[in-house]
Amino acid sequence: MKTNLSLLWTLSLWLAFSLAIFGRNEIALAQTPDPGTISDDQVNAIAKHLYCPVCENVPLDVCGTQACEQWRQVIRQKLAEGWSEAQIRQYFVDQYGDRVLATPPPRGINWLAYLVPPIAILAGVWILIQAFRSWKRPLPEPYSLPEPEPVSSEVLKRIEEELKNR
Amino acid sequence: MITDLGYGTLALTFLLSIYGILAAVWGVQQRRPDWIDSARNAMLLTFPLLTLSSLSLIYLLVNGHYEVDYVASVTSNSMPLYLRITALWGGQAGSLLFWCWLMSAFASAVTLRNWERDREFLPWVIVVSLITLAFFLGLTLFVENPFDRLWLLPGGIALKSFFAPQGAIPYFQSDGKGLNPLLRHPGMIIHPPMLYLGFVSFVIPFAFAIASLITNRSDDRWIRITRRWSLVAWLFLSLGLILGGRWAYDVLGWGGYWGWDPVEIAAFMPWLTGTAFLHSVMIQEKRGMLKHWNMILIILTYNLVIFGTFLTRSGVLSSVHAFAQSAIGPLFFMYIGASFVISLSLLLRRWQDLKSDLHMTSLLSREALFLLNNLLFLGILVVCFWGVIFPLISEIVTGQKVTVGPPFYERATAPLFAGLLLLMGIAPLAAWRHSTVQTLGKAIWKPTVVSLLAPLIAFSSGVRNWAALLGFWLAAFVACVTLYEYGRAVIARSRGHGESLLRAFWNLAGRNRRRYGGYIIHLGVVLMAIGIIGIELFQKETQGTLAQGEELSLGPYTMRFDSLAVFDTADGRNVARAVVSVYKNGQYVGELYPRRDYYYESQQPMTIPGLRSTMEDDFYVLLVDWQPISSAGATFKVYQNPLVNWLWLGGFVFIIGTMVAAWPEREISPATARARRRTPQAARAS
Numbered sequence: 024m025k026t027n028l029s030l031l032w033t034l035s036l037w038l039a040f041s042l043a044i045f046g047r048n049e050i051a052l053a054q055t056p057d058p059g060t061i062s063d064d065q066v067n068a069i070a071k072h073l074y075c076p077v078c079e080n081v082p083l084d085v086c087g088t089q090a091c092e093q094w095r096q097v098i099r100q101k102l103a104e105g106w107s108e109a110q111i112r113q114y115f116v117d118q119y120g121d122r123v124l125a126t127p128p129p130r131g132i133n134w135l136a137y138l139v140p141p142i143a144i145l146a147g148v149w150i151l152i153q154a155f156r157s158w159k160r161p162l163p164e165p166y167s168l169p170e171p172e173p174v175s176s177e178v179l180k181r182i183e184e185e186l187k188n189r
Numbered sequence: 190m191i192t193d194l195g196y197g198t199l200a201l202t203f204l205l206s207i208y209g210i211l212a213a214v215w216g217v218q219q220r221r222p223d224w225i226d227s228a229r230n231a232m233l234l235t236f237p238l239l240t241l242s243s244l245s246l247i248y249l250l251v252n253g254h255y256e257v258d259y260v261a262s263v264t265s266n267s268m269p270l271y272l273r274i275t276a277l278w279g280g281q282a283g284s285l286l287f288w289c290w291l292m293s294a295f296a297s298a299v300t301l302r303n304w305e306r307d308r309e310f311l312p313w314v315i316v317v318s319l320i321t322l323a324f325f326l327g328l329t330l331f332v333e334n335p336f337d338r339l340w341l342l343p344g345g346i347a348l349k350s351f352f353a354p355q356g357a358i359p360y361f362q363s364d365g366k367g368l369n370p371l372l373r374h375p376g377m378i379i380h381p382p383m384l385y386l387g388f389v390s391f392v393i394p395f396a397f398a399i400a401s402l403i404t405n406r407s408d409d410r411w412i413r414i415t416r417r418w419s420l421v422a423w424l425f426l427s428l429g430l431i432l433g434g435r436w437a438y439d440v441l442g443w444g445g446y447w448g449w450d451p452v453e454i455a456a457f458m459p460w461l462t463g464t465a466f467l468h469s470v471m472i473q474e475k476r477g478m479l480k481h482w483n484m485i486l487i488i489l490t491y492n493l494v495i496f497g498t499f500l501t502r503s504g505v506l507s508s509v510h511a512f513a514q515s516a517i518g519p520l521f522f523m524y525i526g527a528s529f530v531i532s533l534s535l536l537l538r539r540w541q542d543l544k545s546d547l548h549m550t551s552l553l554s555r556e557a558l559f560l561l562n563n564l565l566f567l568g569i570l571v572v573c574f575w576g577v578i579f580p581l582i583s584e585i586v587t588g589q590k591v592t593v594g595p596p597f598y599e600r601a602t603a604p605l606f607a608g609l610l611l612l613m614g615i616a617p618l619a620a621w622r623h624s625t626v627q628t629l630g631k632a633i634w635k636p637t638v639v640s641l642l643a644p645l646i647a648f649s650s651g652v653r654n655w656a657a658l659l660g661f662w663l664a665a666f667v668a669c670v671t672l673y674e675y676g677r678a679v680i681a682r683s684r685g686h687g688e689s690l691l692r693a694f695w696n697l698a699g700r701n702r703r704r705y706g707g708y709i710i711h712l713g714v715v716l717m718a719i720g721i722i723g724i725e726l727f728q729k730e731t732q733g734t735l736a737q738g739e740e741l742s743l744g745p746y747t748m749r750f751d752s753l754a755v756f757d758t759a760d761g762r763n764v765a766r767a768v769v770s771v772y773k774n775g776q777y778v779g780e781l782y783p784r785r786d787y788y789y790e791s792q793q794p795m796t797i798p799g800l801r802s803t804m805e806d807d808f809y810v811l812l813v814d815w816q817p818i819s820s821a822g823a824t825f826k827v828y829q830n831p832l833v834n835w836l837w838l839g840g841f842v843f844i845i846g847t848m849v850a851a852w853p854e855r856e857i858s859p860a861t862a863r864a865r866r867r868t869p870q871a872a873r874a875s
Contacts, residue, residue, distance in 0.1 A: 063732035074592045080450045085443035125594035136579045144568040158548035
């Protein structure tokens with residue numbers, strides 16, 4: 024009887040343990056996202072706006088290095104976990120800094136990147152307008168050709184000779 | 190022996206350049222024409238000497254002298270002969286020597302022209318050309334010497350030096366690292382020489398401009414002398430940029446032709462100021478105006494040429510720290526600073542002398558529109574320059590680099606490019622000096638109405654992208670104006686001279702090559718604009734992993750993965766080559782062979798796309814990855830690039846137009862000109 028009770032107790036424990044393990048696994052399996060459901064196009068749509076710090080000026084979607092392949096896997100994983108594009112970008116910014124983005128984020132000194140070209144172009148337009156205005160203004164002194172000095176026939180003859188001999 | 194010959198001639202050319210500079214200055218100061226002639230001979234001699242030096246390096250490259258560091262770093266036993274020759278510009282040191290060689294060719298060619306009429310320019314042209322040459326020769330000799338040998342120190346440490354370090358023994362290697370695989374493409378073999386030719390030939394107009402400032406000539410003689418030089422420089426630079434784009438499309442494996450990479454922008458910036466200059470000089474020639482502005486443009490162009498070389502050679506692009514560690518960077522920086530300050534000081538000194546009495550009288554005159562065109566070119570330059578240097582500024586100020594990528598440039602420059610296209614359509618119809626809304630409107634309405642058909646056709650074909658519709662209209666507008674202008678002139682000539690239309694067309698282009706060559710260039714730009722609109726706004730892409738026999742679809746195309754083979758080649762590559770069948774709208778159109786080459790020597794891969802090209806679009810397939818044959822799976826990235834071939838066709842037309850514009854015209858002797866003035870009918874009949 025004691026043996027039976029002991030056996031029953033052991034079986035119950037084993038069952039409870041097994042249920043706990045399998046149950047947890049089942050829950051875990053239900054929660055683990057499957058990256059296989061994410062297409063390459065979904066990954067590339069985000070990757071094309073990111074740059075890894077090693078491969079200068081090569082967008083992540085076309086970079087062939089191992090490191091960039093791993094980054095794409097991270098994007099795939101995050102997408103499978105339900106992260107949005109903005110969250111994924113922010114994740115990489117937090118990890119590696121602003122340089123992973125295709126353009127400088129508009130804050131702090133980065134504003135200069137966006138402000139300097141239009142200001143310079145507007146300055147050019149302003150200079151051009153000022154130049155046009157000054158050109159349109161009448162000249163300060165009336166422009167007149169100086170009276171030609173009388174030329175002697177001897178000089179004229181010499182010039183003609185010189186022209187003939189050219 | 191050959192190494193010594195190459196180094197010796199290089200050193201001798203450097204000394205000769207210094208001598209030429211001093212002799213020219215001395216000759217001017219002492220009014221001694223014999224010294225100026227001596228300086229001229231020195232400049233003439235730089236070319237044969239540098240030819241000898243360059244041939245020495247080519248000999249070393251071709252014969253595998255791996256004891257020379259440069260040879261070991263850019264060649265290998267498996268490389269074919271033509272690649273060993275082109276390895277001359279495959280690395281930093283060799284490309285600097287190549288730069289010097291081309292520079293000396295242009296400098297020597299200048300000395301051979303007839304200087305009778307412009308004798309006072311000669312010494313200063315020599316000085317500017319030889320200072321530029323001496324700077325690059327100095328870099329080649331003292332910083333990046335292509336003739337440096339490899340030595341082994343007693344501790345087993347290898348180092349490079351031309352002369353033997355104490356106790357060192359020569360280090361002979363049996364093989365080299367080989368040329369970077371990306372540089373083994375035909376486009377890359379021609380692209381760098383074209384860019385360098387463009388760069389060095391812009392030195393000549395700059396030299397004449399400086400000579401004009403120093404000699405206080407306020408006329409446009411320097412512009413007339415260098416008109417053809419500028420066009421030739423522009424031709425080479427344009428050709429270099431177009432070939433670079435084609436190389437990127439064929440080799441870099443990202444489905445595009447222009448990535449707004451700082452190295453690309455470095456070559457694009459002098460092209461922008463050069464293009465503005467070519468338009469602006471016409472105003473000085475026709476109206477005697479904008480003398481200051483033309484000086485500023487050529488000074489900018491010269492300094493951007495040096496800046497472009499600096500950007501690509503100093504390491505500054507990877508990091509400001511790399512720049513600080515590099516010996517070449519600070520030297521370039523100092524040279525650009527000095528040349529900019531000196532040339533601008535000279536201009537300021539002559540500012541009053543260059544003032545013109547003639548003024549612009551109308552905002553719609555051709556000269557006013559050309560000036561606006563210059564503003565737009567300079568606007569694009571500002572965007573490019575700022576985009577390239579901003580990451581460096583950010584790194585200096587905050588310690589962190591940022592990326593300034595394509596979206597920045599595309600958003601900022603697209604409206605400026607659109608404005609340029611609009612001006613390209615309006616300006617040819619505006620008159621010099623004076624134009625009113627009425628006269629311009631009368632000339633413009635017909636081409637405008639006809640050009641509206643283009644966006645209407647596009648709209649009825651389903652295009653709903655407003656930027657594309659605007660772009661198509663602008664392209665059609667420029668095309669209509671250009672053809673209208675050509676047509677009117679051909680008909681007028683045909684009627685006036687009784688010539689056939691074809692003959693009239695030929696004669697017209699022959700009589701005013703710059704004008705009609707310019708129109709052909711405009712037509713080239715129109716075709717290029719159509720290609721750019723197509724690929725930029727309508728490109729489609731997809732990526733997928735396929736098992737053998739599986740299909741991937743994109744737009745009207747479907748491709749089927751048939752097979753994959755992986756094999757080694759005799760030239761040291763491991764090649765993975767896929768075979769895919771392509772169908773368009775269900776019809777079989779052919780097989781493509783995208784492949785990935787892995788170079789064992791340099792341990793670098795290269796992705797070669799499989800490409801089906803038509804004027805309608807390109808179907809562009811990349812082999813991204815593949816599994817072992819057992820699982821028979823491969824990943825492909827596929828692009829549909831609409832209208833992209835219009836870009837290459839436009840590039841071809843563009844180059845033809847530039848050649849027409851730059852083609853030498855027959856010199857008209859003063860006697861012939863007088864005769865023509867006396868009998869205009871006889872002149873017309875000739």
